[in-house]
Amino acid sequence: MDTIDLKIINVLKENSRSTTSEVSKRVNLSIPAVAERIRKLEEAKIIEKYTIKVNxxxxxxxxxxxxxxxxxxxxxxxxxxxxxxxxxxxxxxxxxxxxxxxxxxxxxxxxxxxxxxxxxxxxxxxxxxxxxxxxxxxxxxxxxxx
CATH class of the missing domain: 3.30.70.920 (Lrp/AsnC effector binding domain/regulation of amino acid metabolism (RAM) domain)
Structure with missing residues (x-):
């Protein structure tokens, strides 16, 4: 895991419904590269679950x-x-x-x-x-x- 992975995680923590395209723009990386990194973070169980915060x-x-x-x-x-x-x-x-x-x-x-x-x-x-x-x-x- 590197600083780009941490940036991706921070974007997803703000909004877990962010599209790969939105994440890509925020971390200055191509869409396929972001998708691959997210997949690896999920496989490594670093990202365990996508959820919402309810009022x-x-x-x-x-x-x-x-x-x-x-x-x-x-x-x-x-x-x-x-x-x-x-x-x-x-x-x-x-x-x-x-x-x-x-x-x-x-x-x-x-x-x-x-x-x-x-x-x-x-x-x-x-x-x-x-x-x-x-x-x-x-x-x-x-x-x-x-």
Whole structure:
């Protein structure tokens, strides 16, 4: 990967729907060369996925929360991992160091939905022994990639 590949990635991060022609103009490289570089970046799994950023407020998912989770026993970790990634309201799940084992980024419609998720979904997963929920009041910066 070189500086041209990084430029291509930056153009696609701004708009993943950019055409090869548009990318070509922005990085000063021929269309076939850009197409080949994108293909190689995809094959190398450097580009894993093309996606969109949705305005959460406009689709009525207004409550963003971060939930710290502790797993009681080591033997329950695999079940937790398999379970938690299945829920669409869980945007991210990170194994973390410190007082808690996992950090979840959760997006739901409202406080009732959050209560239901914590009480009837999260706490019913075998091994979940403790959680701590933090509600985001606003988001000043939120990038999908570096």
């Amino acid at each position: 959460r407020d406009k689709i009525n998912f207004k409550l963003l929360a971060f939930i710290f989770v502790n797993i009681d026993k080591t033997e329950d970790i695999d079940e937790f991992r398999k379970s938690i990634v299945q829920y669409s309201s869980v945007l991210e799940c990170h194994h973390v160091a410190g007082e808690y084992d996992y950090l979840l980024k959760v997006l739901v419609e409202d406080t009732k939905s959050l209560e239901d998720f914590v009480s009837y979904t999260l706490k019913k997963i075998k091994g979940v022994s403790k959680s701590n929920t933090i509600i985001a009041l606003s988001s000043l910066k939120e990038n999908i990639n570096i």
